[in-house]
Amino acid sequence: MTILDKFAHLRATYGSLQAMGQDPFSVRFDKVVSPNEAMLNGRRVILLGTNNYLGLTFDESCIASAVEAVREAGTGTTGSRIANGTYGSHAELERRLADFYGRRSAMVFTTGYQANLGILSTVAGPDDHILIDADSHASIYDGCRLGSAKVTRFRHNDPDDLARRLRRMKDLPGNKLIVVEGIYSMLGDAAPLKEFVEVKREWGGFLLVDEAHSMGVLGAKGRGLAEQVGVEADVDFIVGTFSKSLGAVGGYCVSDLPDFDVLRVACRPYMFTASLPPSVIASVTQALTRVEQDTGLRQRLAFNAHRLYHGLQREGFIVGPQPNPIVSIRLPSLETAITFWNALLESGVYLNLALPPATPDNFPLLRSSVSAAHTTEQIDQVISVFASIGRSLGVIEPEVVAAE
Amino acid sequence: MNELDTIAAEIIKAINALPQVQQSVTQDTNIARDLGLDSLAVMNFVMTLEDQFDVSISMDKLADIKTVRDLADAIAELKRHQTGT
Numbered sequence: 191m192t193i194l195d196k197f198a199h200l201r202a203t204y205g206s207l208q209a210m211g212q213d214p215f216s217v218r219f220d221k222v223v224s225p226n227e228a229m230l231n232g233r234r235v236i237l238l239g240t241n242n243y244l245g246l247t248f249d250e251s252c253i254a255s256a257v258e259a260v261r262e263a264g265t266g267t268t269g270s271r272i273a274n275g276t277y278g279s280h281a282e283l284e285r286r287l288a289d290f291y292g293r294r295s296a297m298v299f300t301t302g303y304q305a306n307l308g309i310l311s312t313v314a315g316p317d318d319h320i321l322i323d324a325d326s327h328a329s330i331y332d333g334c335r336l337g338s339a340k341v342t343r344f345r346h347n348d349p350d351d352l353a354r355r356l357r358r359m360k361d362l363p364g365n366k367l368i369v370v371e372g373i374y375s376m377l378g379d380a381a382p383l384k385e386f387v388e389v390k391r392e393w394g395g396f397l398l399v400d401e402a403h404s405m406g407v408l409g410a411k412g413r414g415l416a417e418q419v420g421v422e423a424d425v426d427f428i429v430g431t432f433s434k435s436l437g438a439v440g441g442y443c444v445s446d447l448p449d450f451d452v453l454r455v456a457c458r459p460y461m462f463t464a465s466l467p468p469s470v471i472a473s474v475t476q477a478l479t480r481v482e483q484d485t486g487l488r489q490r491l492a493f494n495a496h497r498l499y500h501g502l503q504r505e506g507f508i509v510g511p512q513p514n515p516i517v518s519i520r521l522p523s524l525e526t527a528i529t530f531w532n533a534l535l536e537s538g539v540y541l542n543l544a545l546p547p548a549t550p551d552n553f554p555l556l557r558s559s560v561s562a563a564h565t566t567e568q569i570d571q572v573i574s575v576f577a578s579i580g581r582s583l584g585v586i587e588p589e590v591v592a593a594e
Numbered sequence: 595m596n597e598l599d600t601i602a603a604e605i606i607k608a609i610n611a612l613p614q615v616q617q618s619v620t621q622d623t624n625i626a627r628d629l630g631l632d633s634l635a636v637m638n639f640v641m642t643l644e645d646q647f648d649v650s651i652s653m654d655k656l657a658d659i660k661t662v663r664d665l666a667d668a669i670a671e672l673k674r675h676q677t678g679t
């Protein structure tokens with residue numbers, strides 16, 4: 191008996207995965223050479239699963255800002271935001287984020303995970319209720335568990351189900367906080383946010399939208415789904431991350447609530463961890479400028495997303511409900527998914543293998559995330575690699591020889 | 595049958611309709627352990643019951659529920675509080 195015995199069945203599942211080829215959970219790139227290419231086991235692979243939506247990880251201006259900051263201010267802050275860990279640049283980035291969203295306040299966290307953990311566990315107290323989408327990200331579930339509010343799940347992307355639950359609790363005391371995501375990370379489907387807002391207006395409550403996968407992706411200004419569908423005024427909290435479109439690491443929450451800043455001395459995942467290093471703050475600040483100034487990035491991203499989504503759909507793959515930069519195909523079994531994933535890697539394409547129970551409906555997924563940095567040739571190459579593996583594994587129908 | 599037994603009977607009927615479940619189910623059946631359902635499967639199953647009985651069971655309450663009887667108790671309790679609303 192050891193204290194880790196409880197993981198025996200996880201160990202067994204993981205072992206059988208490893209036995210089928212390259213271990214999807216311990217891929218080690220020899221070198222990442224650009225936002226869309228890496229060397230893996232001595233071979234060049236296309237990166238198609240890195241959430242690097244705008245390709246800004248290698249942006250010259252972001253790199254230059256980070257290099258300058260590391261020289262000027264050192265490698266780390268070695269302290270918490272409420273002690274020695276807030277430099278002028280942290281405060282300036284918060285100002286910039288608030289301005290970007292046209293809101294009163296912004297708080298920067300060390301990761302997006304911690305932003306959800308901190309906001310959800312602090313904003314909702316023991317007498318309050320949090321209503322979360324059943325397919326919420328782990329950080330949302332964990333934020334609920336860390337806090338003391340009562341938590342209810344509603345069916346994924348189902349405003350009617352949310353309304354039913356709010357109706358049932360209409361006489362209960364306490365505030366209600368509704369939590370949804372802009373784009374869901376498994377299938378790339380967006381929330382029906384207009385309809386959720388109508389439910390909120392009818393039943394009352396506060397609304398938090400996690401725009402982790404939609405910031406820099408959706409909306410004319412890149413502010414996300416709330417901007418795209420024109421309901422920003424109805425969203426009380428927006429949470430986001432620096433680890434996707436902005437190409438670094440970190441998280442944030444913006445809000446118009448007048449007392450928002452009191453959370454800085456109440457929110458434990460904000461207070462009891464070291465702040466982001468100056469170089470990260472600098473590259474993120476510059477990345478935000480790029481998002482504001484270069485609308486072409488979003489256009490290229492949308493072009494690539496549509497090309498991949500429709501290309502795979504035309505080949506006969508089962509894709510998610512909407513063309514967004516996350517493009518997932520559904521596979522019939524675990525074995526097929528793992529074989530497919532290994533074959534893609536053999537053919538020079540890296541993407542994410544997503545397995546139940548982390549996936550909706552308990553089907554394994556091959557999850558791509560498209561970048562503005564991908565070339566049209568890369569997208570087309572990926573589609574043809576998918577098609578030939580899909581045919582050889584019987585996932586899609588054999589090629590029909592069409593008359594030209 | 596009292597109210598609790600009626601609710602428990604409905605729950606057992608719903609459990610028997612789950613594709614994963616083969617064994618016979620009583621009020622003492624431990625929903626997760628005896629039926630081999632993971633926590634997500636339990637949460638999703640409870641969602642269908644919530645609609646059936648028109649109640650919402652919060653996740654912290656769900657954490658305390660082990661057997662079919664516990665679940666029936668919780669639903670009966672919620673119905674008492676939520677009816678008429």
Ligand SMILES: Cc1ncc(COP(=O)(O)O)c(C=O)c1O
Nearest residue numbers: 301302303327375402431433440
């Ligand atoms: C919806 C959602 N929220 C939050 C996060 C956490 O972001 P971070 O990587 O900054 O911790 C993620 C990242 O996976 C996410 O998908």
